[in-house]
Amino acid sequence: MKDTVTIKGIARQLAISPSTVSRALQDNPRISQKTREAVQKLATRLKYCPNTTARNLQRGKTGVFAVVLPEIRENFFSEVINGVEELVFANQYTVALYQSHDLFEREKQILAVLAANQVEGVLLSVAKESENFQHVQDLIDRGIPVVLFDRIPPKIETHQVGCAIEKGAYEATKWLAVQGFKRIALLNGPHPLVSSEERYRGYIKALLEDNLPIENALVKRVDLTTQDITEKMTQLLTSATPPDAVLAFNDYVALDAIKVCREYGLQINKDISFVSFSNLPLTAYLENPPLASIEQYPYQIGRKAAEILLSVTNQDMDLHGKRFHQIMLQPELVVRNLRG
Known part of the structure; x- marks a missing residue:
């Protein structure tokens, strides 16, 4: 093994x-x-090769x-990571990735480990x-600086980056109403998620404005597993008055629900139609994808969250008199297909 060059x-x-x-390696103009x-x-x-560990220890930081x-x-979260990594690596920091697998106890354990290891900052989307x-x-x-993104819990005072989910649900439901759908169901996410409540509020607001029926039977909460989505979509289809359209929590939920509809012999975008969230690229390869999807801009969310963390760490953020920075990106309804 060769000796390390120092x-x-x-x-x-x-x-x-x-x-x-x-100083010369840093191209410092003080050196000729x-x-x-x-x-x-x-x-x-x-x-x-510079020893970043030694450099970080000298300045009392971990660089992580x-x-x-x-x-x-x-796909949503992998795009968030792309946005984070590009900016963080360009600033000579390292990214450590942890998955909660949507489990509360695992999330608690991860944050405890991070606190013990004194990371410089945390980007968190809750389970x-x-x-x-x-x-x-x-x-x-x-x-430890914390930036919450996408799934942002209530009553936590810290930096936040998200997308206006309620507005997205409102625009998606309004669009379905304009297309002539009369019985619009909601396959919503689990109760603890604030984003589930935001979807519900936007959905109800649009129905009220268009004088469309608001029925408890048309609103189903799913735990985001295929088994539960299958069960709840079956309940919608076997009711006395099934929906003619469904607003789904995201594209993954929509795809599982579409599979159930096909098993019941329904033609997608003719007998029943879907609009969802996430705007997954893979839906472009489907013969009958959801009619539209809400683009939430995950790459931009990741980049903005990393930008905030870098600024806080380097103590060069101007909060304009505010204690924390909160950024809310505007969603976009992307129409993929039309009936007929």
């Missing part, structure tokens, strides 16, 4: 001080151009941001099981 080793070969080498070029040339020839989310396999958020508050109370 700043001190480069300094010895050039007969200059280690501090001069360090001739010396900078000599240092950088030798560093390249020797394949010098943690991202805690429900499931990386969901669907989480109803008590003291573990989140404990992290904040320890002085």
Whole structure:
């Protein structure tokens, strides 16, 4: 194994001080151009790699941001990660990724580990099981910056980045009404999620404005598993007055519900139609995808959340008199298909 190339080793070969080498590697204008070029040339020839761990220890930081989310396999969250990583890596930080798998106890355990290991900041989207958020508050109370994104719990005072879900649900339901649908059902998410309540409020608001029926039988909550979605969609289809359209919690829920409809012999976008959230790219390959989907801009959410965390960490954020930064992106209804 070759000896590790260090700043001190480069300094010895050039007969200059280690501090001069360090500044030259950072292209500091206080060092003459001739010396900078000599240092950088030798560093390249020797394949010098900076020791970021040592550098971070010197400044009393870890250089690590943690991202805690429900499931990386969901396209929405993988796009969030893309937005985070691009900005964080460009600023010489490392990203540590953790999945709660939508389990409350696992989420608590992850945050406890992060607190013990003194990460510099946390980006968090809470698990669907989480109803008590003291573990989140404990992290904040320890002085660790936390940016909540997408699934944002209530009454937690910290930085937030999300999408206006209620507005998206309202626009989607209004659009279905304009298309002539009369019995619009809602396949909503689990109760603990604030975003489920936001979907419900937008849905009800649109129905009221268009004088469409508001019935408890048309609103079903699902736990986001295929089994529960299948059960709740079956209940809708076998009711005395089944829906002619469904607003689904997201594209994954819509796809499971569409499968049930096909098993009942229904033609999608003729006998029954769907609008959902997430705007998954894979739906472009379906013969009869949901008519439309709400784009929530996950990449932008990830990038904005990382931007806030970097600014807080470097103490250069202007909050305009506010204690925390809160960003709410505007959704877009993307029409994919029309009936007929």
